[in-house]
Amino acid sequence: MQAGRKRPISVALSDVLIRTAAGALPVHAREEWIEERSAEAWHRWQFLEDAGAWGRWEAMALVYSCLASCAQALWRVIADEVVRNRIREGARSPWLYLGVLGGVLAVVAVLTSGFPATRQMLGSGTQSSHLLFIWRHPIVGGGDRGLPSDVVPAWAEHSRLLEGVAGFRVGKELLKQPHSTAFQPAVIVGDMRLFQVLKAQPLLGSLLKPGIVLDHRTWSSIFHGKAEVVGSRVPIGEKSFRVVAVLPKNFYFLTRQPTIYLIQPVLTGPRVMVVARSRPGATKTQIDQELTRIAEDVAYYFFRSQLRLRFVESALLAPLVSFGFAAIIAALMILAACRPRLDRIRLAWRPENRRATAWRGAFFVAKLSLALAILFLAGLESSRTEASMMFGSRDPGSGPFLLWIYIAGAMGIFFWSVADQRARCRVCLRLLCFPVRIGCPGCLLLDWSGTELLCAQGHGILHVPHLAPTWDTEAEHWIALDDSWRDLFASTK
Incomplete structure (x- = not known):
């Protein structure tokens, strides 16, 4: 083969694609992968050039095969155990939930062109x-x-x-x-x-x-x-x-x-x-x-x-009043269903537990506020469209249909927020995983029966009974793990 042969544009473009795709790989495997793919593309060009078969279609086929290397690099990243563990941890992270809710709120803002009905309701000014x-x-x-x-x-x-x-x-x-x-x-x-x-x-x-x-x-x-x-x-x-x-x-x-x-x-x-x-x-x-x-x-x-x-003014603010009424009803129902105890509340706000309680409360309020904001804004914007007329009792934002949507939606959001909060770690607020069934469901009086959920970071275990008796006030409780358990969790090493 001749030395110093000038590389065609397709080979140079293939090198650029290979190096771009390698950016998704871990640093320790990046150089080896680039050398392997670049050598494969270079030898393919040399072989076809010496055989007299190199042409426009072969150049396009070479670029196409290098484009497939991007998908191969992505698949290799996904197949990596470390990356898969990071994806799982990210899916259980509290920030993902807040990000998804914020993204949904942004989508609603784009679809409604910036909440015009809400701006009209809040910015009526002195004219109204x-x-x-x-x-x-x-x-x-x-x-x-x-x-x-x-x-x-x-x-x-x-x-x-x-x-x-x-x-x-x-x-x-x-x-x-x-x-x-x-x-x-x-x-x-x-x-x-x-x-x-x-x-x-x-x-x-x-x-x-x-x-x-x-x-x-x-x-x-x-x-x-x-x-x-x-x-x-x-x-x-x-x-x-x-x-x-x-x-x-x-x-x-x-x-x-x-x-x-x-x-x-x-x-x-x-x-x-x-x-x-x-x-x-x-x-x-x-x-x-x-x-x-x-x-x-x-x-x-x-x-x-x-x-x-x-x-x-009262007609413009009618959806806000209806939503507040629906939120109060949902909050009272969730309080009646959860039945919080005063001794647990006092225990949570002790000086040694105050910081963790404040962190959990802030996450709960942020999650609940974003979900309720999505419900309120989507309901208001969908009812008071641009073509709707607001006069007297003909206001579509003051009808019973929107009120029932707010009540049903607020109840669902409150119950989901509480259920999601209970299924999270008390320390890092990640979703608990690795459910294990323990005990016999038919032996409630003899021994504990239920499911245990584990924090992947080793912070603790949540016991969830299959059937909670009225006399067992600690049926669903959290057991914190000390540092002696940390060696069992690979992610904490």
């Missing part, structure tokens, strides 16, 4: 202060309904407990878009007092004129964020209206989906929805009595015991 919805629930003949349109100006003129009252309705008109887009914005028809009650400030234009008001998402997507759209005419349904204003980015009303507001001088129609802003100190009972009296004296409508009022 003293803001309330008003609707009618007839005593006989059906569910929630709107109110007559002529009762709104009567309330706005004569009420002393309300700063402002406005009527609105969700329109069925469609925006005739010049270009096809991926969505159709919702249309909300309101009177001239709507944005005054909502205390909204325009980004462009004026909110004191009748016409079309665009929210920020509709303006930036359909109209491409052009300021010239203010003053132009936009067709909605069979008519066209002039655009008078654009709302800021952080403004939401009823829904988070793209919305167009059609403001009319006088809102007509058989039924309208009502939004109002109360004065500080006014209660729902006082407002109900005043509005009922005004409706009877001015508009001749008799709404006694038929008006329903709900503050927007």
